[in-house]
Amino acid sequence: MSRPANFKFQLYVAGDTQNSALAVANLNALCRSNLVDRHEIEIVDVFREPKRALADGIFMTPTLVRLMPVPVRKIVGTLNQMQTVLQALGLESIAA
Amino acid sequence: MNLEKSPELVEANEEIAALIETLFTAEQRLEELTAGEVDTVAGRDGRTFLLRRAQEQLRFREAAKQTAILNELRVLFDMMPAMIWFKDTENNILRINKRAADAAGKPVAELEGKSVREIYPQEAAKYFADDLEVIQSGIPKLGIVEMLKSRDGKELWVQTDKVPVSDKDGKVISIVVMAQDITESKQLEQQFRQVQKMESIGTLAGGVAHDFNNILSVIQGYADMLKTDGGLSPPQVDYIEQINAATFRATALTRQLLLFSR
Numbered sequence: 001m002s003r004p005a006n007f008k009f010q011l012y013v014a015g016d017t018q019n020s021a022l023a024v025a026n027l028n029a030l031c032r033s034n035l036v037d038r039h040e041i042e043i044v045d046v047f048r049e050p051k052r053a054l055a056d057g058i059f060m061t062p063t064l065v066r067l068m069p070v071p072v073r074k075i076v077g078t079l080n081q082m083q084t085v086l087q088a089l090g091l092e093s094i095a096a
Numbered sequence: 097m098n099l100e101k102s103p104e105l106v107e108a109n110e111e112i113a114a115l116i117e118t119l120f121t122a123e124q125r126l127e128e129l130t131a132g133e134v135d136t137v138a139g140r141d142g143r144t145f146l147l148r149r150a151q152e153q154l155r156f157r158e159a160a161k162q163t164a165i166l167n168e169l170r171v172l173f174d175m176m177p178a179m180i181w182f183k184d185t186e187n188n189i190l191r192i193n194k195r196a197a198d199a200a201g202k203p204v205a206e207l208e209g210k211s212v213r214e215i216y217p218q219e220a221a222k223y224f225a226d227d228l229e230v231i232q233s234g235i236p237k238l239g240i241v242e243m244l245k246s247r248d249g250k251e252l253w254v255q256t257d258k259v260p261v262s263d264k265d266g267k268v269i270s271i272v273v274m275a276q277d278i279t280e281s282k283q284l285e286q287q288f289r290q291v292q293k294m295e296s297i298g299t300l301a302g303g304v305a306h307d308f309n310n311i312l313s314v315i316q317g318y319a320d321m322l323k324t325d326g327g328l329s330p331p332q333v334d335y336i337e338q339i340n341a342a343t344f345r346a347t348a349l350t351r352q353l354l355l356f357s358r
Contacts, residue, residue: 018153047144050138053142077131
């Protein structure tokens, strides 16, 4: 049986602003319950690395980028709507 | 030229007002579109704009953090085992810790912001003279030991340090005063002095007693020789008895002195 593909995320945040902090917490919770041991998260603070956000085409924070598996997907917001987020990330079947 | 009536300025003001209006509308629309879940947006030039709501949240959080720090400092300030207060350069109390307020017999809130003249009308001038020295020289004055009368009339010995606080230009803006209650060690010191004094008196008494004993032996010796030689009238014998009795009493006294010196 082949192991499910690894997930690689980038989460663009703005320091410890409220929505950004929520997004970090929500993403961590989501990965803990659905993607144990098969995910990587990189948090990018646009206050520290503004050029990087621009280069990556990030225009709002918080923005979650799913780098792997391809295709790349971007989700803007706090990731509060867990079901919608799972759906957008293609994780619905795993969660169910 | 009256700037307020300049037509260019009026025009520019109107333009700015219109831009702000547009910005607010855009921001509102953005909030609606993102359900308020966005903190920043990037401009076309790559600059990051913090949205107003996020700005307010950050400000609020920062203020809460500052308050928490201040509260923590207040607790530390009150826990210090010394009476501490800050004064400005006009003899007004800016901050005072609980221990110091207790010593003054008033709650902290009643003392902060007050002039020392109101709290200690009699001593204020003296305290301020000390302060002025520190303010003018910018050099701390450490280890000032003085006796105060507490509210209930007890003697209170304190050791006070006065340290100037300067702004970034080096100008003294306030003074931190730290006073430690040293009554107990002061009492011990006094007791120690007393013991030392008694010790030296003892040594002196011992020395005197020995010399005195020698003199008494000579008196007694010659009195005895007079008695043994004979040929004395009965009253003269009586005189010698008196001499003997007196030397005996004196010897007993010197023995006491010797005992004391040990």
